Every structure is written in structure tokens, then in C-alpha cells.
Amino acid sequence: MNSRAGAARQAGTALLWAALLLAPYWLPWVGGYTALGARVLVLGLAAMSLNFLLGFTGVVSFGHAAYFGLGAYGAGLTLKLLAHSTPLALFFGTLAGGIAGALLGALIVHLRGVYFAMVTIAFGQVFYYIAFRWNSLTGGDDGLRGFARQPLHFAGYAIDILNNGHAFYYFVLVCFAVTVGVMALILRSPLGRTMLAIRENERRARFLGIPVERHIWVAFTLSCFFTSLAGALYAMVNNFADPMGLHWSLSGDLVIMAVMGGMRSFWGPLVGAAVFVVVQDFLSSITTNWMSFVGLLIVLVVLFFPRGLLGLAQRRGEA
Amino acid sequence: MKKPIASGKIGRRTVLKGAAAAAVLQLTGPFVIRARGETPVRIGMVDPLTGVYAAPARNEVIGARLAVAELNAKGGILGRPIELLVEDSANDVGTGVQKARKLIDRDRVTFLIGDVNSAIAQAIAQVASEKRVLHIVSGGHTDTITGTDCKWNVYRVCNTTRMESNSVAPLLYKQYGKRWYFITPDYAYGHTLQEGFAIDAKKLGASILGDELAPLGTSDYSAYLIKARAASPQVLIVLPQGQDMVNCLKQIVQFGINKAIPVAGAQQELESLEALPPEARIGTWMFEWYWKQPGVPFVSEFVAAIRKRNGGKVPTARHWFGYTSVYSMALVANREKSLDAVKLARALSGFELPPEVKLQPNRVYYRAGDHQLMTSAFVGRAVARGIDDPEDLFQVLEVVPGDKTAPPVSETGCKVRWPA
Numbered sequence: 260m261n262s263r264a265g266a267a268r269q270a271g272t273a274l275l276w277a278a279l280l281l282a283p284y285w286l287p288w289v290g291g292y293t294a295l296g297a298r299v300l301v302l303g304l305a306a307m308s309l310n311f312l313l314g315f316t317g318v319v320s321f322g323h324a325a326y327f328g329l330g331a332y333g334a335g336l337t338l339k340l341l342a343h344s345t346p347l348a349l350f351f352g353t354l355a356g357g358i359a360g361a362l363l364g365a366l367i368v369h370l371r372g373v374y375f376a377m378v379t380i381a382f383g384q385v386f387y388y389i390a391f392r393w394n395s396l397t398g399g400d401d402g403l404r405g406f407a408r409q410p411l412h413f414a415g416y417a418i419d420i421l422n423n424g425h426a427f428y429y430f431v432l433v434c435f436a437v438t439v440g441v442m443a444l445i446l447r448s449p450l451g452r453t454m455l456a457i458r459e460n461e462r463r464a465r466f467l468g469i470p471v472e473r474h475i476w477v478a479f480t481l482s483c484f485f486t487s488l489a490g491a492l493y494a495m496v497n498n499f500a501d502p503m504g505l506h507w508s509l510s511g512d513l514v515i516m517a518v519m520g521g522m523r524s525f526w527g528p529l530v531g532a533a534v535f536v537v538v539q540d541f542l543s544s545i546t547t548n549w550m551s552f553v554g555l556l557i558v559l560v561v562l563f564f565p566r567g568l569l570g571l572a573q574r575r576g577e578a
Numbered sequence: 579m580k581k582p583i584a585s586g587k588i589g590r591r592t593v594l595k596g597a598a599a600a601a602v603l604q605l606t607g608p609f610v611i612r613a614r615g616e617t618p619v620r621i622g623m624v625d626p627l628t629g630v631y632a633a634p635a636r637n638e639v640i641g642a643r644l645a646v647a648e649l650n651a652k653g654g655i656l657g658r659p660i661e662l663l664v665e666d667s668a669n670d671v672g673t674g675v676q677k678a679r680k681l682i683d684r685d686r687v688t689f690l691i692g693d694v695n696s697a698i699a700q701a702i703a704q705v706a707s708e709k710r711v712l713h714i715v716s717g718g719h720t721d722t723i724t725g726t727d728c729k730w731n732v733y734r735v736c737n738t739t740r741m742e743s744n745s746v747a748p749l750l751y752k753q754y755g756k757r758w759y760f761i762t763p764d765y766a767y768g769h770t771l772q773e774g775f776a777i778d779a780k781k782l783g784a785s786i787l788g789d790e791l792a793p794l795g796t797s798d799y800s801a802y803l804i805k806a807r808a809a810s811p812q813v814l815i816v817l818p819q820g821q822d823m824v825n826c827l828k829q830i831v832q833f834g835i836n837k838a839i840p841v842a843g844a845q846q847e848l849e850s851l852e853a854l855p856p857e858a859r860i861g862t863w864m865f866e867w868y869w870k871q872p873g874v875p876f877v878s879e880f881v882a883a884i885r886k887r888n889g890g891k892v893p894t895a896r897h898w899f900g901y902t903s904v905y906s907m908a909l910v911a912n913r914e915k916s917l918d919a920v921k922l923a924r925a926l927s928g929f930e931l932p933p934e935v936k937l938q939p940n941r942v943y944y945r946a947g948d949h950q951l952m953t954s955a956f957v958g959r960a961v962a963r964g965i966d967d968p969e970d971l972f973q974v975l976e977v978v979p980g981d982k983t984a985p986p987v988s989e990t991g992c993k994v995r996w997p998a
Contacts (some may be wrong), residue, residue, distance in 0.1 A: 260938065292684035298676070333616045371843050391793075391862055400765040400794060401697035404727075419709075424683065497679075498708070499701055537591045543673075547627045 271454035275526060279432060283425045293424040294496065297431045299533045304435050306516035306528035308485030311442055313514070315451070316478040317458030319372070320537055321510050322379030324482040325386040326356035327496075328505030330490025332390060332397060335500040338406035345409045345420065346436065349434070349491045356487020357480065360556055365481035366473045377416045380507050387505040402501030403494075438485055445481065454478050519560045521567025530569050596740050612882040617653065618645050618661035619917065621646070621904060622681030625716075626690035629669030630795055630821040633849040633933040634896040638716050640887055641900030642691065643730045644894040648883075655911045661906070663687060669794075674698035678705040687711065688917050691903045694896075696720035696767040700759060703732045710997070712926075714903040717896060719845070720766040720775070721990070724950040731923050733906070733949045735899050738990075739767065742844040743774030744954035747782065747863045748792040749975075753862065754840050755812030756784035759824060761802055764791040767928040769819050772921055787811050787919070792818060792826075800833070807835055816843040816861070835854055846923045846960065848894040851971040859971055865956040867895035867938065868974055870967075876934045892969045898937060902951075905935045906944075940979035948985030949994065952980030953969035956984055974989045 278285075282296040299549065304337035309323045318333045333355030336349040341347070366377045397403055399534065411418040420427040445451050453474055456464045467469050494500045503509065512535065520531025536555060596849035622641055625635035646662045654660045665684055667674035682689045682705065690706050690713040693699045699718025706713035707729040715734040719742065724734050724816055737745075752759070758779060762768040767853050772789060777785055783799060787809045790802035795889045796818070803826075806814055814835065818826055823846075830836050846863030869892040871877045880901070884893035904924065913924045927946035935941040940954045 287684075288682070292680060294676075294679045294683050363969065394769070404701060407708070437883075497672065497675045499671070499675050501671055501697075501701075503672050506696060543666055543668070543677075544663075544680075549666075 264375075271390065272526070275529075281376055282393065283428050287370050290378065290541075291537070292467075293306075293428050295536065297496050299529075299536050300428075300431050300435045301489050302420055302491070302536055303529035303532035304438060304533045305486050306513050306520070307439065307442065307525075308489060309513045310480040310517040310522055313517055314524075314527070315458060316454040316475060317461075318475055319376045319514075320379040320479070321376045321507060321514065322383030323482070323486050323513055324379070324488045324507060325379075325383035325511035326360050327493065327504070327509065327513070328390065328492035328500070329356035329359050329386060330394065330492075331485030331494035331500040331504045332493035332528045333402060333487070334494040335403045335406050336396070337516050338409065339403070343409045345411055345430075345495065348408075348495070349488065352491025353484055353488040356490055357484035360483020360487070361476075361480040364476050364483065370478045380510070383505065383507050385509055387502055387507070390502040390505055397500075397502070400502060402499055404499060406494075408495040408496045427495075427528075431496070434492055438488055442485065446525070450474070450477065463521065466504035472534055485557060501513060514558055517567075519557060519567060521569035523566060523570045527567045527569040531567065534568065581873055582634065614858045616658050616682070618659045618660045619656070619689075619911075620663055620685055620687040621689045621691060621907065622685060622687035622901075623662060623664045624667045624674055624677045624681065624690070624698070624766065625664065626669035626674075626694055626698070627666040628686050629665070631669055631819070632818060632851070634717060634847060634894070635694045635777055637849065637894050637896035638691075638694065638900035639916055640660070640884065641893065641897035641902075642716075642904045643900075644887055644897070645787050645901045647903035647906070649908050650943075653964075654985055655908050656915060658919070660908065667693050667695070669698070670893075671694055671695075671698050671701050675705055678702035679702055682706070682709045688807070689714070689907045689921075691716050691900070693718055694722070696770075697765055699723060700727060703727070703729055710919050712907065712922050714906060716899040719771070721770040722766070724948040724992060725989060725992040727991070728948055730994050730996045733923075733926055733944055733951070733955070734932045735906070735951050736895075736903050737953060737955065737980075738950060739833075739844070739954065740774040740985050741773035741858075741950075741980065742864055742866075743771060744843065744958055744983040744985070745978050746844055746862065747775060747778035748782075748816070749785055749862060749957060750813055750842050750874050751782045756782070757812040758784055758815055759787045759788055759809050759811035759813075759839075760789035760804065760815045761799065761804050761817060762789050762791050762981075763822060764793045765821070768817050775780075775844075776814065791824070794822065796822055799829045801836075803829060803833055803835055807833070807839065807971055807973075811839060814839045814841050816841060819845065819847070820850065824853045825849075826855055827858045827860070829859070831855075836860050846972070847865065848969065848971065849895070849896065852969065859962045863958070863960060863972075865895060865958070865972055866953065867898040868972060869893050869954045870970055871938065872973075874937065874939050877937050877980050880937055892967070902931065902935055906931070909935070920932070924996075942980065945981075945984070945987065947994070948990045948992035950980075951992075952984060954979050955983050969996055974983060 284291045286296050297438050305327050310475040312318050330352040337348040338350040370563030408421055419427050420430045516531035516535050521527025542552050609777040625638055627635050646660045650659050665677035694716040694717040699715045700723055701712055713732045719738045719739050721738045721740050741746050758771055762772045816826055817948055831961050841860055851859050869881050881892055910922050910925050926944050930943040938954050942953050944951050954975045957976045958974040961971050961973050
């Protein structure tokens with residue numbers, strides 16, 4: 260039975276990758292568009308990065324938008340002021356959010372539960388107000404404009420990811436695949452197992468001699484690096500960065516995506532992000548009260564599928 | 579040997595799944611593409627239908643819909659019907675950008691209109707220019723849209739902030755004096771509007787005692803107002819818009835500040851005055867368009883047509899913006915017999931609006947150098963209660979033509995670069 264569940268899971272993963280690979284071709288048939296696919300990938304990556312901490316280490320952060328937004332501003336400012344290079348922008352964007360996460364993480368890892376969550380919100384809002392107020396650098400409330408992703412150059416080949424929507428989607432997909440692959444590798448490594456142990460029973464882990472704080476810090480930092488990479492990609496999806504990308508409400512959205520999709524499963528947050536983004540995209544064209552429907556959906560999921568959309572499917576598979 | 583509780587064939591999960599499937603089915607409806615005789619020309623409109631600018635945004639949409647209905651009755655664009663697709667930007671720049679991409683990528687719109695919020699207007703102008711779509715900014719006022727950030731494909735109907743400050747600043751100086759204090763919304767529109775006033779102040783010899791930058795969506799202005807009163811200026815210049823303007827003016831009257839210091843500003847809108855209690859309808863302002871213009875042709879017809887669609891209420895400047903944006907696109911496309919963005923953008927340079935669209939006494943045209951519509955400023959005073967009509971809340975003192983209020987193109991910083 261175990262092997263059958265394993266086979267089903269592998270088939271599911273293969274199906275998922277096939278769907279992602281072919282998205283630009285099937286999306287228009289169901290009323291989507293390629294930019295929507297890229298948005299799902301980016302927000303899905305952010306939600307999965309958050310879930311790396313939330314679902315696999317058991318630490319709730321409500322301030323991950325800060326690192327997402329820092330990644331976006333880092334990438335945007337690199338493209339605008341430093342160099343017209345997409346890889347460099349991704350690199351500096353990821354570094355900006357990741358380093359901020361590493362520094363702040365060191366300050367707050369000894370906090371637990373709601374206190375940890377509160378402090379992460381507070382730090383997030385600090386970055387929000389800095390971006391909001393620093394008009395000369397960030398453009399303030401108007402957001403950061405005047406930059407655009409640049410074509411990629413590979414040994415004489417140039418891939419135009421600016422004007423070719425499909426090429427850009429595949430660029431995002433490659434970044435997504437690499438990051439998700441690293442995440443999966445870490446989760447299978449002894450470090451990942453230790454994180455699970457901390458999630459399951461922190462006191463027992465401590466008695467086993469595991470330096471819990473240091474592990475939580477490592478998990479937090481890694482999660483921030485992944486999130487800010489997603490943020491850097493987000494800046495390129497829109498060719499734009501704004502303070503709302505740092506706002507706590509986006510942190511909340513990311514948590515909602517993770518919870519809705521299923522915190523305990525690796526792919527859950529991606530499913531949650533897909534549902535969230537697609538529902539928002541379609542409903543907001545139909546009614547101005549779309550937020551109420553998104554809210555209703557979340558209430559329904561939490562009431563009826565406490566393990567998330569993917570959690571439900573998996574339990575069925577195991578039963 | 580326990581039996582499952584739900585032994586019937588339909589379990590809880592089946593019901594849930596059925597409900598979920600039914601819910602999903604509700605969403606699939608709009609995707610089905612129906613066969614149509616003639617493919618319509620699509621105009622996308624991004625406006626903040628929710629948030630502090632909801633009222634002006636909705637009115638722009640009503641105006642645009644009226645124009646679409648009138649044009650479709652006359653044969654649409656190049657004989658094809660016009661379809662208006664409206665998206666809510668939720669007064670958030672990121673959402674606005676997403677919606678603009680959606681309209682261009684998925685819905686393949688030929689033209690784009692929007693947004694009331696200057697920051698969103700500027701951001702979607704960037705998207706439109708990247709995608710080479712002709713874009714008319716209906717109601718975002720910040721200077722840079724037709725200034726340093728101007729683009730070959732972007733035209734603007736509403737005034738620039740410089741035009742607004744230029745239209746009222748001389749009057750404020752003459753009526754009240756030279757010591758000015760500002761309450762300014764903290765984003766693109768407010769910053770550039772106050773800069774405009776600063777330039778005027780320098781020219782006129784007035785001095786700026788101070789300014790309070792209030793974030794968009796501020797509900798409590800008391801801290802700013804206390805500081806403003808302490809500075810005892812000769813005029814308090816109130817620049818926030820929409821709901822922010824309503825809150826600010828209400829609190830000014832509550833604190834009795836208007837008894838000591840005259841209140842004025844640049845842009846005022848009928849939407850805001852109507853949302854205020856009569857005692858708070860105070861100050862000297864400029865309207866960008868006013869519905870009561872005796873003797874000007876076609877205005878009364880427009881007012882009557884909007885009243886029918888607007889629950890009996892008169893049109894505001896916002897209705898006219900939406901109306902004019904759609905008409906500009908349709909008129910120029912029908913004249914050029916083309917939908918090519920570059921060709922139409924070139925044709926709009928210097929394009930003059932006919933009397934049935936301009937609906938004001940002066941000459942109205944898109945200036946070639948910066949793509950700004952030279953539209954008049956209606957300078958006057960707010961009135962507590964309308965005399966003939968409950969919505970006649972503004973007394974127009976002067977209608978200043980756009981080429982008088984707009985700074986010369988050389989001062990805007992705009993250099994239009996056309997695609998090769």
C-alpha cells in the first residue's frame with residue numbers, strides 16, 4: 260500500500276510538472292494568459308518558501324512580505340541604477356532580502372509562537388514605511404518604475420524575455436524549478452529532518468542535544484532567501500515594485516495560500532497560490548466585491564479542509 | 579466490526595466535492611467565447627472602483643459607457659461595435675499593473691483608458707508603452723505623465739497639476755495674501771501639485787510657511803490641522819482628493835479653522851462637495867469641467883443623457899473624462915481608418931475635439947509636444963446649497979482656457995520618442 264501511495268504521489272508530481280511545462284499552451288484555452296501563469300509561479304514560490312518555515316519547521320512568520328518586497332526592490336534598483344542584467348538583478352535582489360532575513364532572524368529566533376509572529380509583522384512594517392517614505396530612492400507610494408527585465412545572454416545567444424511572454428514564463432519556471440529542487444534537497448537532508456523534529460516536539464529535540472535556536476535561524480534565513488528570490492522575480496513580472504509588496508497584508512496572503520493549499524505538503528502552497536491568484540483574477544473582473552468571495556473561500560477551506568486542498572487529496576490517497 | 583457512519587452512497591465528501599464542482603462551474607461561464615457576427619473593437623479601462631477613489635472612478639466608467647453606447651448606435655469604430663472591458667485597480671499600483679497586463683495579454687484590447695490614481699496611471703502607461711497600446715489617461719493628474727515620463731502612446735484628458743495650480747494661484751494671491759500653508763496627499767499627485775504651487779509662489783512673491791504630508795486614505799487630519807493653525811497662514815491650501823478631501827474639510831469646519839483662516843485648494847470635484855455637509859462646502863477651487871454652462875452647445879444634451887444613466891444625478895468632470903477618452907479614440911480611429919497604435923498616436927497629436935465632445939467654450943486639443951489635452955479650468959467658489967438645482971454647488975467665476983494654464987512644452991520636460 261505504501262508503494263502504491265508512493266507511485267500515486269510520483270504520478271501526481273509528474274502531472275504537476277507537465278501542467279507547468281505546458282501552461283503557456285493550455286492556459287489560453289481556459290481563459291488564462293501567460294502572465295497569469297508567471298504570477299502563479301512567483302507567488303507559489305513565495306508561499307512554498309514561507310511554508311519551508313511554517314509547515315516544516317513549525318514557526319509562524321507574518322512578515323515574509325518584507326523579504327519578498329526587499330527582493331523586488333533589490334532587483335528593481337539593480338536594474339535601474341547598477342546594471343542592465345537580469346541575473347545580476349536576481350542575485351542582488353535575493354541577497355538584499357536574504358541578508359535582511361539573516362540579520363533579523365538572529366534577533367528573534369528565541370521568541371516563540373504569537374510573539375515571533377508579532378515581531379515579524381513589526382519588522383515587515385518597518386521596511387514598508389521605509390519604502391513608503393524614501394521617495395528619492397524607492398519612489399514612495401508611487402512605486403519604483405523605470406526599469407525592465409533584460410534579455411538573457413548565453414554564449415552568443417540572446418533570449419528576449421522582455422517582449423516574449425513565453426520565454427519569460429520559462430525563465431521563471433527554471434528559476435522556480437531550481438529553487439524548489441534546492442528546497443526539496445534540504446528537506447531530505449539531515450538538516451531538513453531536524454527541522455521536522457523541531458516542528459513535532461521542540462522540547463524533545465532540545466533534549467536530544469539539537470541546537471534548536473540555531474536550526475530555526477537557519478530555516479528562517481533560508482526561507483527568507485527563497486522568498487526574496489520570488490520577490491525579485493515578481494519585480495520582473497511587473498517591471499515594477501511598490502510598497503504594497505512589503506505590506507503585512509501580502510504576508511497574510513502568503514500564509515493564506517500556504518494554509519489553503521496545505522501546510523504539511525510540499526506542493527500545497529503552490530496549489531493554494533494558484534487558487535488564490537486565479538480566483539482573484541477572475542472574480543475581480545466580475546464584481547468589485549471580489550474580496551468577500553475570496554474571504555468566503557478561505558473560511559470554507561479552513562472549516563472543511565483543515566489540512567488544505569492538497570492535504571485532502573493526499574489523505575484520500577493514503578486511506 | 580464497526581460500520582462506517584455514513585453507509586449511504588452519498589457521503590459528506592461527495593456532497594462537498596459536488597458543491598465545489600458547482601462553485602467552479604459558476605466561474606467557467608465567462609470563458610466561453612460566443613460566436614459573434616463582427617468582432618468588436620475592445621477598449622480596456624482600469625480604474626479604482628474600490629477604495630478612496632471609488633466615486634470618481636465609477637463616474638468615469640459611466641461616462642465611458644455612454645460614449646460607447648452613442649458610438650455603437652452610430653456604427654462604432656470602423657463599422658465594428660465597441661466593447662468596453664472594465665477592471666478594478668483597487669487603488670493599488672500592483673493590482674493596476676496586473677489588470678493592465680490582463681487586458682492587453684488576454685483580452686487583446688486595442689485601446690487602454692485609466693486610471694484616477696496618478697501612480698497607477700503612470701505605472702500602466704509603462705505597461706501600455708511596452709506593449710504598444712494607445713493609452714489615454716482619463717483622470718490621473720501628476721505632471722510627469724505628460725512631462726518627464728511622457729510616452730509616444732500616452733495621451734491625457736484631465737489637467738496636469740501645474741495647470742491646476744496655475745489656474746487658481748493668482749486668484750489666491752489676490753484674494754487672500756502671500757502666506758500659504760499646505761495639506762498635501764503623500765504620493766505623486768500631491769507632490770507635483772505642491773511643486774506647481776511652489777513655482778507659482780515664487781513667481782507671485784508668495785511664501786510657503788509649511789506643508790503637511792498626509793498618506794493616502796488618512797481619516798484623522800487633526801494633528802496636521804493643529805500645526806497648520808499654529809502657523810497662522812493667510813490661506814490654508816487643501817490638496818487631498820476624494821474621501822480624503824471630504825474628511826479633511828469636515829474636520830476643518832469642526833475645529834472652526836475656516837473662521838480664522840480662509841480655505842482654498844486646486845482641484846475640487848462635485849463628488850466631494852456632494853459628500854460634504856452644507857456647512858463644509860467652503861473655499862475657492864477649480865473644477866475641471868462643470869455641468870452648468872448656459873449657452874454652450876451640446877452641454878444640456880450631455881447632462882440629460884448622463885442623468886438617465888446616473889440615477890438622475892448630473893455629470894461631473896469624471897463623467898466627461900471617461901466620455902472624452904472613448905470619443906477621442908473612436909474619432910481618431912474613424913478618421914484615420916486604422917487601428918494601428920503608432921499611426922493613431924501620431925494622428926492624435928494636435929487633434930482638436932469637436933463641439934459635441936469638448937462641451938466647453940474654449941478651443942480644446944491634444945498638444946503635440948507633450949500629448950496633454952488643452953482643457954479649460956473652471957475657477958470659482960463652493961456653494962453651501964444649490965439655488966436652482968440641489969447639485970449646483972459651485973459658482974464659476976472664470977473659465978480659463980488650457981493653453982493659458984499649461985506651462986510651455988519646453989518647461990514640462992517631455993520629449994516624445996517615437997518607435998522606429
